[in-house]
Amino acid sequence: MSMDKVEQRNIVVIGGGIIGCSTAYYLSRHPSYSTSTTNIIVLEASANGVAQGASGKAGGLIAKWAYPREIVDISFPEHVKLAEEHNGAERWGWRFVGCGSWEGEGEGEGEALGESRSGSLEKTLGFGATAAPENRADKGLPDDLTWVKEELTTSYSPMSGPDGTAQVHPYLFTTSMLDLAKEKGVQLVKGTAISLEQVDHHVTGVTYRDWSDSGCIKTLPATHVVLSAGAWSPSIIPSLPIAATRAHSVTIRPKAGxxxxxxxxxxxxLLPHSLSASPEIYARPDNEVYVCGPGDDSILPGNVDDVEIDLAACQSIINQVASISQELREGAVDKRQACFLPVVRTGGGPIIGEADKIAKGLYIATGHTCWGICNAPGTAKVIAELIMGRRKARSGNLTKLAPSRFL
Ligand SMILES: Cc1cc2nc3c(=O)[nH]c(=O)nc-3n(C[C@H](O)[C@H](O)[C@H](O)COP(=O)(O)OP(=O)(O)OC[C@H]3O[C@@H](n4cnc5c(N)ncnc54)[C@H](O)[C@@H]3O)c2cc1C
Structure with a gap:
């Protein structure tokens, strides 16, 4: 009688953003997972825990029309399933949402409001501009979209049908993924990965600074390593073509009632003095409104906790939304924040799969640009299948996203 040898896995996930935390979740839910054979650690550099970067400070749009197709097609149904299974509506603000492109004029002093930069985060690539009609119906403004001024509106065009766009609260989603993974035995270690250890072209460990032990340098043994450190991923694998783009955002609480x-x-x-601005505005279920501005090329600091916030950039965003909405102008600004999103320098991405050119057992999951919240479950599911299913992913063909194409 032949007996399958049980493989002992020590998996270290570098980075506790949405990609790392979702990967930990899917690993811990894989049918081959058991605490007796698999040890999973999420290693996160922030002193404040997970979701301190883009994954805690993003908008949270989940769209069937996002890109790239092959990972969206896995991710969207997974988001629906996760929300059903774990009461995402209550736990992380899951809901379907109206979504469209709005064009119009802003009222107020142009210099204080505007910028002529074309640095939008490019979620709307592929959606064209529309003409400028006279009345509400011809402008396409939905009856219940009352918090932007009708008289300032030139046009509104929906981006999908009612079941094509949803949202989550990214911080709550990310922390929930980790909490659910912890329930199955996953551990969080607060430390900064410094280097990958390998023997005979196979990963053997991750060397890191342990912040719970005065920054002592230690090594975690590993049979598998997932590199999901977002914009910081090249600090571990310098040949990764990942650039970092900073973006500011604010949250606003409308007045009571x-x-x-x-x-x-x-x-x-459109603003006075031929200026223009393109803030993205997200109404959230708890009546918080999130708004983000364009990207800039500020230098990435060594740690997520050291990201600098330019208060003037936040004020521009606040002034811009105030110029089209009385409800938002009268609201109270709650958070002013900034974060870096990981962008694939050569175009395309994200980069998902085993990087066996560098070392067997090394998996890359990064470069999600402006769609990492949407595409986290698909990415995580595929990585979990590759690791737990011994290098075969059942969900989809992701050869276009394979690390060998980028490294
Ligand atoms: C303004 C804005 C709005 C956005 N809106 C949306 C949206 O509506 N929908 C959508 O789908 N996407 C959106 N995105 C994109 C999304 O936020 C990102 O694609 C996603 O958060 C990337 O997740 P990540 O886990 O790869 O990176 P991060 O969230 O940056 O996480 C990486 C983690 O790795 C940690 N780390 C770094 N180096 C190390 C190390 N050496 N050792 C250990 N840990 C390390 C960091 O501290 C960090 O916690 C938006 C982004 C921005 C900036």
């Missing part, structure tokens, strides 16, 4: 109907708007606001 004011309800903001569920829409996400990609705006194109």
């Amino acid at each position: 004011v309800t903001i109907s569920p829409y996400v708007l990609f705006t194109e606001i």
Whole structure:
């Protein structure tokens, strides 16, 4: 009688953003997972825990029309399933949402409001501009979209049908993924990965600074390593073509009694002095409104906790939304924040799969640009299948995203 040898796995996931935490979740839910054979550690550099970067400070749009197709097609249904299984509506603000591109004029002083940079985060690539009609119906403005001024609106065009766009609260989603993974035995270690250890072209460990032990340098043994450190991923594998783009965002609480109907708007606001601005506005279920501005090329600091916030950039965003919405102008600004998103320098991406050119057992999951919240479950599911299913992913063909194409 032949007996399959049980493989002992020590998996270290570098980076506790949405990609790392979702990967830990899917690993811990894989049919081959058991605590007796598999040890999973999420290694996170922030002193404040997970989701301190882009994954805690993003908009949270989940769209069937996002890109790239092959990972969206896995991710969207997984988001639906996760929300059903874990009560995502309550736990992380899951809901379907209206979403469209809004064009119009802003009221106010142009210099204080505007910028002529074309640094949008490019979620709306492929959606064209529309003409400028006279009345509400011809402008396409939905009846319940009352928190932008009708008289300032030139046009509104929906980006999908009612079941094509949803949202989550990214911080709550990411921390929930980790909490659910911890319930199955996953551990969080607060430390900064410094280097990958390998013997005979196979990963054997991750050397890191342990922040719970005065920054002592230690090594975690590993049979498998997932590199999901977002914009910081090249600090471990310098040949990764990942650049970092900083973006600012704010959150606004409307006045008591004011309800903001569920829409996400990609705006194109014409301002005085031929300036324009394109803030993205996200109404959230708890009546918080999140708004983000364009990307800039500020230098990536060594640690997520040291990201600098340019208060003037936040104020521009606040002024811009105030120029088209009385409800938002009268609200109280809650958070002013900034974060870096990981962008594949050569175009395309994200980069997902085993990087066996560098070392067997090394898996890359990064470069999600402006769609990492949407595409986290698909990425995580595929990585979990590759590791737990011994190098075969059942979900989809991701050869276009394979590390060998980018390294
Ligand atoms: C303004 C803005 C709005 C966005 N809106 C959306 C949206 O609506 N929908 C959508 O799908 N996407 C959106 N995104 C994109 C999304 O936020 C990112 O694609 C996603 O968060 C990337 O996740 P990540 O886990 O790869 O990176 P991160 O969230 O940056 O996480 C990486 C983690 O790795 C840690 N780390 C770094 N180096 C090390 C190390 N050496 N050792 C250990 N840990 C390390 C960091 O501290 C960090 O916690 C938006 C992004 C921005 C900036």
